[in-house]
Amino acid sequence: MSGSLLLSRSTIVSLCDIGLAVAAWYLSYLLRFNFAIPPEFVRSFLVTLPWIVVAQALVFRLFGLYQGIWRFASLPDLQQIVRAVAAASLCAPLIVLMAMQVVVPRSVYVLDPILLIMLMGGARFAYRAWREKREFGALMAKGKPVLILGAGETAARLLREIGRSGQWRVVGLLDDNARKHDRTLYGLRVLGPVRDLERHAREQRASHAIIAMPNDSHETRRQAVNACVRAGVKPMTVPSFDDLISGRVTVAAVREVEVEDLLGRDPVKIDAPRLRELIHDQTVMVTGAGGSIGSELCRQIARFSPSAIVAFERSEFLLYTLVEEFTELFPQVRIEPVIGDVREEDRLLNAMQCFRPVAVFHAAAYKHVPLMEGVNAVEAIRNNVGGTLAAARAAQTSGVPRFVLVSTDKAVNPVNVMGATKRLAEMGCQALAARGGSTIFSTVRFGNVLGSAGSVIPKFQEQIARGGPVTVTHPDIIRYFMSIPEAAQLVLQAALMGEGGEIFVLDMGEPVRIADLARDMIRLSGASESDVKIEFTGLRPGEKLYEELLASDETTRPTHHPKVRIARARAIDDALWLGRLERWLTGPLPAEPADVRAELAQWVPEYVPQGDGPAPSPVPSGDVRSGTEA
Template sequence: MLRNKATWLSFSAFLFDLCAVAGSWVVAYLLRFNGSIPDDFRAGAVRSLLWVLPVYGVMFRIFGLYRGMWVFASLPDLVRISKAVIAGALVAMVVSVLVQPSPIVPRSVLVVSPLFLFLAMGGSRALYRATKEFYLYGGLVAQGKPVVVLGAGNAGASLARELSRSSEWRLVGLLDDDVSKHGREIYGYKVLGSISELPRMAEELKTEYAIIAIPSASVDVQRRVATLCVRAGVRALVLPALTAVSQGQAFLSRVRQIDLEDLLGRDPVMIDTDHVEALLKNRVVMVTGAGGSIGSELCRQILRFGPVQLLAFDISEFSIYRLNEELSDRCPDVSVVPIIGDVKDSLLLDQVMARYSPHIVFHAAAYKHVPLMEEVNTWQAVRNNVLGTYRVARAAIRHDVAQFVLISTDKAVNPTNVMGASKRLAEMVCSSLQQQGARRTQFETVRFGNVLGSAGSVIPKFQEQIARGGPVTVTHPEITRFFMTIPEASQLVLQASSMGHGGEILILDMGKPVRIADLAHDLIRLYGFTEEQIRVVYTGLRPGEKLYEELLADDETTTRTPHPKLRIARAREVPDSLIDNLLPWLMQHRVPTDDEVRRDLRRWVAEYQPATSTALRSVPAPVTRVS
C-alpha cells in the first residue's frame, strides 16, 4: 500500500511538471506577442507541444527529479531541476531547428520558457515545503524554550536549521568569536556577538539554555566555553565531535548535557593499538581488584583486544558478580573467569595461575582510601597493599607469567599518609624482584592520580551531597588534585604495559592539578543550583591528606617515551636485602598499633613523612582553576 502511494505521488508530481512545461510555453508565447498571439502562431504553439512535452518528460526522468520528496525539497533538488530544464531547453532548440515547423518557434520563446519553467517547478516545491513546515511547526515554535547557540560555523548553522523546526526549543540567536560573523544572519537568526558576552546576552534574551556547537575546537576552548556557561548560570548542552555522526543523522539528536569531563577538558587518548593488541590478543590475562573502578574498566578495555581468556580476581563477591554479568553480555565470545579471593592467599594464587597460565597480570587490588587507611586500619593497608603485591608477584614468577603490571598512585610520591607509603613500598617490592633477576617475569609500575567517578573519590561524594541539598564539604580552600577519566587511565595503563622493558615506573600525564574548591562550586552550578542554595563548607584537612599531590619524587628524573602522555621515572635503587628484611615484619603474628606502623614504614620508605608528626609540605604547586 505504501509503495502504491509513493508511486501515485511520484506520478502526480510528474503530471504537475508536464503541466508546468505547457504553461511556461504558452506564457512565453504571450510575452512574445504582447498578449495577442496570431492564429497561425497559436496553432503552431499547440502543435509544438507534441514534441516539447516528451522531450522535457524524458529529461525529468533522466535527472531523477522524482527520487526526493517535496516536503524535504532543498538545494540538491533545485540543482537537479536546473540541469533537467537546461538539458530539455537545449534539446528543444535542436529539435526546433531540425523540424523547422511552420510557423517557426520564436527564438525568444525557446529562451524565456525554460526560465518560467524553472521558476514554476522550483517555486512550487519551495512553497509546498514552507506551507507544510508552517502547518507542522509554525504554531509551536513560539512555545519552545529560548536557547542560544554558541558557535556559528557549519555545526551551528545545521543546529539553527533544525531548531527552526523544533517544538521544544526557540532559537533566539547565535554567538561566535569570529568578528566577521557578527551582525550576519544564519537561516534568519542573527549572530549577536562574541561567546564571552554570554552572561549579558543570557540576561537580555531571558534564556537559561545554551548549546555549545564548536565540535572542532580545541579541548581548551571547549573547556573555557563550558565553564563560562556554568558560571553564567546557563544550563549548557554540547554537540560532541562529529566524527561519529552517521549519514543522515540529525545534529540535534546528538546534543547532550555537559558534564564534569567537559569542565576538566581532557584531550582524547590515542593509543598504539598494534602494540597493545600484540600484548593481549589471544592471551590469557589476569586482573586483580577487577571489581573496582580501575580494575573493571581495565577488564572492559582488555576485551577490546581479543584475549582468549580473562581472569577477574577480586575479594568482593558482589563486585565480581556485577562485572561478570556485564562482561558476559558485552563479549559472550570471550571466556571470563570470575574468581573470589584475597590477593594475600598464596595457595589460591598458585592454583589459579597453574590452572590458567596467564600471560600478563594487572595488579589493581589495593586499599586506596586515605583517611580510612590512616587510622585504625593502617596494618590492613600495609598487609593488603604490600604483602598482597608481593604474593601476587611471587606467584607470577613461579608460574612464568611474562609481565606483571602494578597499578600505583601519585600518593606514593613523598607520601605523608599510610596508604601512599604502602603503595611506594609495593613499588619497591616490584623493583627488588626485578633487580633480583626474575627469570621470565617483567615488572612494570604505572603511576597516576585521581580518576573521575572512582569508588571513594570526591566527585560521587559531591554529587550525593548536592542531591541531599548540601552543604558540599571541601577539606581546604587551596587543596588541589590531578584528575583523569577512568577510560583514559585504563587505556594509558594498557599502552604503558606494552612499552616497558622491566623495572620502570611509568608516569601518566595527568594534565594540570585542579582546585577542589573550584570543582565543588562548578559542580553545584552544573546541577542548576546557586551558591546561596547549596553552600560549600571547609572542614579542614583529614589525617594523612596533603594540599597537593606529586607524580615524581624530588630526586627522580623522567625520560620521554614514544607516547606523548607517558614518561618513564627512574626511581632510586632499593636495597637487595629489602624483601628478606621486610617479610618477617609483614608476617608477624600480632597487629601493630598505628604509631608502630608509621614508625616502621619510615624504616622502609625514607621519603615518608607522616602528616601527623610533621607539618604539611608547603612547597607551592602550580594550580589550574577550572576557568
C-alpha cells in the same frame, strides 16, 4: 492501505517531475530565443517534448528518485537528482539525432539539465521547508529562549535538529571569531563574542545557553561555562565529540553541563594500531575488575577485540554487574569472571595458567586514605603490598609477557599508609623486574579520577542535593584530576611502552583547588554560596594539602607519548631485599596502627607518617634506600 497510499504518493511525485521536465524543456527554448521562439523552432519544441519527457521519466524511475521522502529531502537527494538528470541529458541528443528530423539548438541541451536540477531540487526543499514550518514552527515559537555559544558546523547541525523538540527557541548565536559577527546562520544572527553573553542574555531574555563546541579545546569550553555562570544563565552542552562521530547520539541531545566538563581534558590519543596488535585475539587479565579503574580497563580493552578478558574480582556483586554490562554492551567479547582474592597466590596462578593472558593489569587495591590510616592499616599492607607481590609472582611464574601495576600519586613522598603501601608495591615490582625472567613489569602513576567510587565529586553532589553544607578539608587543598576513560587509556599506552621496571608518570594537567571545585558545583546546581554553604573541616588523617606525581629529588625522561613520562627511579640492586620483604609480609604483622606505620616507614624511607616526626632509620638487614627514588 499503506502500500496503496505509498503508490499514490509515488505517482504524484512522478507526475510532478514530469510537469517540471516539461517546464524545463520549455524554459530552455524561451531563454535561448530571449522569450520569442521563432515559428520553425516552435515545431521543434512540440515534436521533441513528449519523447524527451518520457525518456527523462524513465531514467528518473530507474535511478530510484521516488523512493525518498520529500519531507526529509537533503543533500544526498540532491546528489541523486544530479546523477539522474545527467544521465537523462545524455539521452536527449541521441533521441533527436536518431529518430527525428528537427533541429534543436545546442544551448537547449545545456540549459535543460541545469533548469531541471534547479526545479526538481527546489521543489523538494520547498516542500520540506513548508512541512517543517507547519509542524515545528509553532513549537519553536513556544520553546524556551536559548543562546547558542559557537557558530560552526556543530551549531549548524544543532539548529537543523533542535527545533523539532519544541523545547528550545534559539534567539541568537555567540562566537569569538570576529569574522562571523553580524552574519547569519539559518536566519539567526551571530550577535557577538561569548564574553558579551550576559548582555545578550538579558536583552533576549534567555535563561539558558547551549555550548556547541564539542571539538574545541577544553580550555575554550571551560571559558564558555564560566561565562554562563557569570551571566547567570543555565549552561547546557551538546554531546561529546566522540559520541557524535560514533553516531550513538545526535547533536540535538543536549544535556546539562556537569562538573566533569569543567575538569575534563582534551581527548587522549593513544597508539591504537600497536595496542590492537598486542590485544587483538589475545587474552588479557584485569585484577580488581569490578572497581572504577578495573572496569574501565575492561571496557577499553574490549575496543581492541581480545579473545577473552579475565575479570579477577573479590566482590561477587561487582563481578556480576560487570558481566551483565558486557553481555549488553559488548556481546562480541568473551568475559571470564573469576572470583578470588589477590592475596591468594594459588588462585591467581591457577587463573593465569588456565587462561594464559598476554598482559595482567593489576588494579586491585585499598585506596581510601582515611580508612587505611587507623585500624585497617595492616590490611592495607596485606592487600596493597602482599596482593601486588602475589599477583606479580604468579605472572612471572606463569610466563605472562606483561604485568602492569596501577599506582597513585600518593606514593610520592607518602604521608599516609595507603600511599606508602603503594610505593612499597612499586618497589616490589622493581625488585621482581631486577630478578629477571620473561615478564615485563611496569608501574603507572596517576592522580584522582573523576567520579570514581568514594571520590570527592559524588560526595559534593550528595551534599549539594541535601542543601549543604559542602565540606572541604582545607581552603588551600589542591588535587590533580583525570577522567576514568583517560586514565584507563593511558594505562594501556604505558603497558605498551614498558620495557621492564619503569614507573610511568601520567600528565595530570593543572591541579584543581578543591574549594573552587565546590564553588563551581554549587553554581552549576543553580544555587549560590549563600544558599549552600562551604564548611572547612580540617585535614583528615594522612591527608596532604597537595599531591605530587614525582618526588622532589626525582627526574623524568620523556617518551614518544606527550602525556606519558618515565620516572628515573633507582633500581633495587640488593638481591636479598625482596626475600626479606616477603618474609616480613608472611610473618606476624603488628595490630596497632602506630606500630604498623613505624614498621612501614622502615621499608619506605621517604614515608613520614603525619605527626610521627622524621623518618626512622632503615632496617639493619640491608640498605632499604636502594629501593627509594633517586
